[in-house]
Amino acid sequence: MSSIGFECLNVRYGSVRDGEQEAVYAFTDQVRPGEWLCLIGPNGAGKSSVLRAVAGLVPYRGTVMVDGASLASRSPRRRAMLVAYVPQTPLMPDDMTGLEYVLLGRNPYIGYFGSETKHDRALVTEVLQRLDLVGFAHRRLGTLSGGERQRLVIARAVAQEAPILLLDEPTSALDIGHQQQALELVDRLRREQGLTVVSAMHDLTLAGLYADRLALLHQGHVVASGDAAHVLRPETLSEFYGVSVSVHHEPDGTVVVVPRRAPTG
Amino acid sequence: MSQIRVDQRAARRWWLPAALVLLAAAVVLGAMIGPAGGISSANWNIIWNIRLPRVALAGLVGAMLSLAGASYQGVFRNPLVDPYLLGAAAGAGLGATLVFIYGRVSTASWLVDPLPLAAFVGALLAVLVTYTVGASFGGSSLSLVLAGVAVAALATAVQQYLLLRHSDVIKEVYSWISGRVSTATWNDVKLVLPYVIVCSVVLLVHRRHLDVFRVGDEEAATLGSQVRRVRLVVVIAATLGTAAVVSVSGLIGFVGIMVPHLVRLVAGSSYRLVLPLSIVVGASFLILADIPGRVLEQGSETPIGVVTALVGAPMFIFVLRSRRVST
Numbered sequence: 001m002s003s004i005g006f007e008c009l010n011v012r013y014g015s016v017r018d019g020e021q022e023a024v025y026a027f028t029d030q031v032r033p034g035e036w037l038c039l040i041g042p043n044g045a046g047k048s049s050v051l052r053a054v055a056g057l058v059p060y061r062g063t064v065m066v067d068g069a070s071l072a073s074r075s076p077r078r079r080a081m082l083v084a085y086v087p088q089t090p091l092m093p094d095d096m097t098g099l100e101y102v103l104l105g106r107n108p109y110i111g112y113f114g115s116e117t118k119h120d121r122a123l124v125t126e127v128l129q130r131l132d133l134v135g136f137a138h139r140r141l142g143t144l145s146g147g148e149r150q151r152l153v154i155a156r157a158v159a160q161e162a163p164i165l166l167l168d169e170p171t172s173a174l175d176i177g178h179q180q181q182a183l184e185l186v187d188r189l190r191r192e193q194g195l196t197v198v199s200a201m202h203d204l205t206l207a208g209l210y211a212d213r214l215a216l217l218h219q220g221h222v223v224a225s226g227d228a229a230h231v232l233r234p235e236t237l238s239e240f241y242g243v244s245v246s247v248h249h250e251p252d253g254t255v256v257v258v259p260r261r262a263p264t265g
Numbered sequence: 266m267s268q269i270r271v272d273q274r275a276a277r278r279w280w281l282p283a284a285l286v287l288l289a290a291a292v293v294l295g296a297m298i299g300p301a302g303g304i305s306s307a308n309w310n311i312i313w314n315i316r317l318p319r320v321a322l323a324g325l326v327g328a329m330l331s332l333a334g335a336s337y338q339g340v341f342r343n344p345l346v347d348p349y350l351l352g353a354a355a356g357a358g359l360g361a362t363l364v365f366i367y368g369r370v371s372t373a374s375w376l377v378d379p380l381p382l383a384a385f386v387g388a389l390l391a392v393l394v395t396y397t398v399g400a401s402f403g404g405s406s407l408s409l410v411l412a413g414v415a416v417a418a419l420a421t422a423v424q425q426y427l428l429l430r431h432s433d434v435i436k437e438v439y440s441w442i443s444g445r446v447s448t449a450t451w452n453d454v455k456l457v458l459p460y461v462i463v464c465s466v467v468l469l470v471h472r473r474h475l476d477v478f479r480v481g482d483e484e485a486a487t488l489g490s491q492v493r494r495v496r497l498v499v500v501i502a503a504t505l506g507t508a509a510v511v512s513v514s515g516l517i518g519f520v521g522i523m524v525p526h527l528v529r530l531v532a533g534s535s536y537r538l539v540l541p542l543s544i545v546v547g548a549s550f551l552i553l554a555d556i557p558g559r560v561l562e563q564g565s566e567t568p569i570g571v572v573t574a575l576v577g578a579p580m581f582i583f584v585l586r587s588r589r590v591s592t
Binding site: 095 | 485
């Protein structure tokens with residue numbers, strides 16, 4: 001189990017000439033080992049930028065630490081052994097098989113001139129079995145549905161054996177059943193393997209349902225952080241999303257966010 | 266599941282031997298067919314000194330162009346890419362044109378034939394300029410491709426201007442551009458063989474990396490690949506090999522796109538199989554494509570670049586169609 005800490009993370013886009021845009025400003029957080037932190041916030045709030053910074057895809061200032069050691073000094077391979085990243089829209093070649101795809105997760109463990117070992121293949125087979133994906137091992141990705149593909153992307157991240165899992169909008173393309181299926185899978189893996197999860201999500205109810213903690217971002221700043229009951233308040237959501245919602249608290253502690261129609265004439 | 270896996274592996278095991286049989290058949294045909302007839306003791310000299318060098322050269326050129334094309338398609342994740350993408354063909358063409366116009370008078374005193382040298386240097390320079398310009402725009406695959414288009418347009422424009430001013434060499438230049446292995450000697454083979462071997466080894470070493478690239482630059486990076494470094498090494502090896510074969514054979518088109526596609530259509534698109542198969546199938550294809558040119562026209566040769574497109578394009582369309590029907 002690993003922790004991930006952010007100290008004053010700043011991400012900016014654009015060039016000095018065209019004017020820089022601060023996408024994330026002074027993001028500071030400490031995610032405990034095995035915890036699930038969910039970043040929420042309107043489009044463009046900086047959720048994805050935080051994840052992309054950790055994944056090494058955008059330059060940043062400030063520090064990202066895994067178990068107290070800075071990620072910036074790691075080689076791409078070492079970073080990939082620590083952090084697995086599931087992008088919002090993964091690029092999945094139509095004619096690649098499920099097995100080939102999940103095997104890509106072993107890439108960080110294979111030397112420049114090497115190829116997959118027996119161990120890598122055995123581990124991937126085991127992951128496919130555990131995630132109930134054996135039937136897709138020799139199917140081409142182009143023949144699979146969105147939900148099946150998403151589970152294979154998660155399987156690839158699991159095969160990466162990284163203690164930290166980053167999920168960028170893991171359910172945005174899925175129907176409600178497959179949303180639940182994918183998130184339950186992540187939650188199960190978190191419990192079984194002690195994964196630490198940082199995700200960005202749009203669905204507030206699902207975010208509150210699965211994450212231990214929510215951080216609400218607005219224009220790159222964290223404006224609210226804590227458990228679902230604390231962050232998902234009608235006034236807060238109205239202020240930062242500009243939305244009219246009612247929030248229900250179920251007896252089991254679930255927080256349900258329901259949009260309300262604007263009153264007409 | 267284990268049943269399926271066994272079947273798939275078994276099928277894969279057969280592709281390479283099958284391709285090698287095709288290559289052997291192509292070599293035999295290439296040695297037997299020609300204006301002077303089949304094998305007899307009197308013809309042994311012709312076979313050894315005329316036909317086999319061109320079989321060997323055609324094989325090396327076909328193998329290298331196909332492998333370079335497949336590798337380029339891998340690093341740029343674009344199936345429409347050929348080994349001439351980053352300006353290698355235009356650069357080589359310009360280099361050759363300069364020699365035809367200015368260099369031919371004094372070639373006798375040169376230590377080496379300036380024509381392959383100029384084509385080689387022209388191809389490398391063009392790709393170097395492309396890479397430098399592309400890298401200054403961020404070095405993404407798109408900026409490299411766009412820079413390649415610009416550099417190729419520039420080199421072609423200069424070449425056309427020069428040709429208009431020196432119309433006496435147009436025929437020679439076009440004959441060179443259309444590609445030829447008909448004048449091949451064992452010296453040509455010796456000249457390009459080291460390049461083809463070294464570049465092929467380097468590219469084959471990277472075939473697993475190209476499979477990782479199939480999920481895109483960004484995801485490959487998050488999986489621990491050093492995307493830029495791998496792309497640079499692959500582009501250098503593919504360009505060096507392309508420049509070497511182009512310098513002796515001229516610009517033989519279509520092979521670098523068509524062969525990798527044929528291979529993918531029958532054997533799937535994992536680069537671990539596509540790269541080695543492209544070498545063997547590419548060699549076979551160009552050896553076979555060199556044969557009709559010898560006998561089609563009495564007393565002269567149809568350029569091999571014309572044959573590859575004339576034979577290759579309909580064949581390619583046919584395979585695409587039959588594939589469409591079967592799936």
